[in-house]
Amino acid sequence: MSDGGADKSDHRDTAVPRGAFTRAAKLASLPIGFAGRTTMGVGRRLVGAPANAVLTEVQIRTAEQIFAVLGELKGGAMKFGQAMSVYEAAMPPELIEPYRDAFVRLQDDAPPMPTATVHRIFAGELGPKWREQLVELDDTPAAAASIGQVHRGRWFDGREVAVKVQYPGAAAAMRSDLRQIGRLSRMFAVAFPSIDVKPLADELAERVREELDYALEAQAQRAFAEAFADDDQIVVPEVVTHTETILITTWMESKASLAQIIADGTPSERDHYGELFARFLFAGPSRVGMLHADPHPGNYRVLDDGRLGVVDYGAVARVPGGLPPVIGRLLRAAVDDDYATVVEGLREEGFLKPGVRIDEEIIRSYLEPFVEPARHEVFTFDREWMREQVQRISRPAREGLGTAMKINLPPSYLLIHRVWSGGLAILSQLGATAPFRGILEESLPGFAD
Numbered sequence: 001m002s003d004g005g006a007d008k009s010d011h012r013d014t015a016v017p018r019g020a021f022t023r024a025a026k027l028a029s030l031p032i033g034f035a036g037r038t039t040m041g042v043g044r045r046l047v048g049a050p051a052n053a054v055l056t057e058v059q060i061r062t063a064e065q066i067f068a069v070l071g072e073l074k075g076g077a078m079k080f081g082q083a084m085s086v087y088e089a090a091m092p093p094e095l096i097e098p099y100r101d102a103f104v105r106l107q108d109d110a111p112p113m114p115t116a117t118v119h120r121i122f123a124g125e126l127g128p129k130w131r132e133q134l135v136e137l138d139d140t141p142a143a144a145a146s147i148g149q150v151h152r153g154r155w156f157d158g159r160e161v162a163v164k165v166q167y168p169g170a171a172a173a174m175r176s177d178l179r180q181i182g183r184l185s186r187m188f189a190v191a192f193p194s195i196d197v198k199p200l201a202d203e204l205a206e207r208v209r210e211e212l213d214y215a216l217e218a219q220a221q222r223a224f225a226e227a228f229a230d231d232d233q234i235v236v237p238e239v240v241t242h243t244e245t246i247l248i249t250t251w252m253e254s255k256a257s258l259a260q261i262i263a264d265g266t267p268s269e270r271d272h273y274g275e276l277f278a279r280f281l282f283a284g285p286s287r288v289g290m291l292h293a294d295p296h297p298g299n300y301r302v303l304d305d306g307r308l309g310v311v312d313y314g315a316v317a318r319v320p321g322g323l324p325p326v327i328g329r330l331l332r333a334a335v336d337d338d339y340a341t342v343v344e345g346l347r348e349e350g351f352l353k354p355g356v357r358i359d360e361e362i363i364r365s366y367l368e369p370f371v372e373p374a375r376h377e378v379f380t381f382d383r384e385w386m387r388e389q390v391q392r393i394s395r396p397a398r399e400g401l402g403t404a405m406k407i408n409l410p411p412s413y414l415l416i417h418r419v420w421s422g423g424l425a426i427l428s429q430l431g432a433t434a435p436f437r438g439i440l441e442e443s444l445p446g447f448a449d
Contacts, residue, residue: 112149113167115139121165125243132156134163134248143298147174147212147314152251160251161240162311164214171212175205203411207293211314218242220290221249221313227287234280235309252309254301262297262429273300274381274432275439276308281423282323282443291317293415295422297429317415327416328446334371339364350410370424373436374447386428 118139122130136154142162143150147170151163210216218239225236237249258277261269277300285291292299293315301309326349333341339360346352346363370389373379409417427434441448 112141112144113165117168118151118165121168121245125246134161137163148245153248155240155248159240160253161248162237162251164247164249166212166214166245174208174212203414207315207415210316214242214245214247214314217314218247220316221247223288223290224284224292224310224313227284233276233307234283235303235307237309237311249311252301252303252311254303254309256302258297258300258302258426258430261302262426265430267431269302270430271433272306273302273308274427274430275434277426277430277432278423278434278436278439279443280308280310281419282439285319285322286443286445289318289320289322291319291323291416291419293317293419295419295426297426315415317419319416322445323416325446325449328440328444329449331371331374331440331444332447332449334364334367335374337364342367346407349413351407351413353408374440375437377435377437378433379436380431380433381424381427382431383428386425 122134126133133156134153135156138152140151141149142152148164148166151165153161153163155161221236222239225238228234228236235252237252240248240250242248258273261273265273281292281295292310292313294312296312299310299312301311303309326345330342330345330349333339333345343352343358343360343363352358373381
């Protein structure tokens with residue numbers, strides 16, 4: 001393996017295609033398609049089609065194109081598609097499924113960087129004598145993600161380490177995409193009329209900037225590692241060192257991830273690791289003032305001694321003092337069937353925009369199934385339960401699609417919502433039985449008051 005001696009400017013190969021013209025053309029196709037659908041909608045109204053039916057058709061087809069185009073692009077476009085996908089339950093499943101498939105392929109098929117490129121990055125970031133620090137390196141990546149890949153190695157002091165390397169061009173592609181997406185808020189507002197898309201895009205852009213900043217990720221991981229250092233159930237690898245585009249942490253030996261437990265775990269494994277997963281998510285804000293905001297099964301590692309290892313701290317929600325107590329209070333109000341308080345609280349927090357009216361009975365029908373796990377001392381999550389919730393929200397009725405389209409997601413809740421919905425999905429995929437109410441009482445401010 002050659003050391004490579006190039007300076008930092010030499011390693012900026014384009015692993016994430018910047019192709020400015022191609023990427024801009026794909027994103028530009030969104031408003032062009034939107035204009036065509038809007039014109040067709042006007043024509044249909046002129047020949048007597050009901051206005052509501054025409055609007056729904058335009059919304060659905062616009063959303064379909066949004067997900068299809070964003071799903072084809074890496075960088076910021078894919079990140080924005082990920083954030084918007086929390087609304088996919090409001091769209092008919094037959095239209096959303098192709099987007100899901102495209103996104104899964106993007107995650108699975110990310111090609112590794114050439115070895116020579118990786119070595120040039122190390123030389124540029126760690127210096128020409130980088131081999132004196134990173135004395136061993138497996139050139140075959142141990143893992144790959146949307147903005148980087150991970151190699152196993154050994155540090156000069158003998159520690160086994162995980163070396164995360166950011167793809168050249170990832171930052172430029174993401175920033176370019178998010179600038180372009182911010183200009184398309186009018187079109188997104190048609191597919192999702194109750195959502196303030198522009199501030200959502202701005203908030204996501206800020207989070208993506210943080211995710212690209214390995215100094216911030218190192219800071220977050222150090223805080224989690226310190227807070228969970230003496231925990232007998234959770235393991236967080238320690239940070240060894242970092243540069244602008246490299247993050248080196250201690251290696252954590254793991255036989256599998258939650259993805260393997262989802263695929264073929266025993267009932268006891270599903271319950272055990274499902275409970276640890278839920279406890280970690282809720283404990284982070286109170287212990288660290290941060291919420292691990294990337295609930296992907298691959299980030300949760302199964303250790304031989306029964307503990308749960310947690311990696312990847314690029315996406316965190318900073319919540320000084322813990323989760324907002326209003327979340328716990330509103331969930332408790334829903335558990336106590338006080339939906340007048342729930343509606344008032346949703347409006348105060350910005351989930352209902354000014355002028356949007358919603359009946360207490362309708363919001364009860366919409367939220368009640370998601371409140372159900374908090375009503376029981378022990379609750380069993382499963383795919384059928386999750387599927388029922390998605391199908392219910394997708395129905396073209398007031399308590400389904402009609403309510404979903406009225407609910408706005410304030411930017412400050414973007415990552416919290418992402419973790420909450422993603423966490424429920426993982427628990428359902430696991431089929432885990434967990435003392436969910438007890439976890440909420442211990443770690444969710446406002447719920448036990």
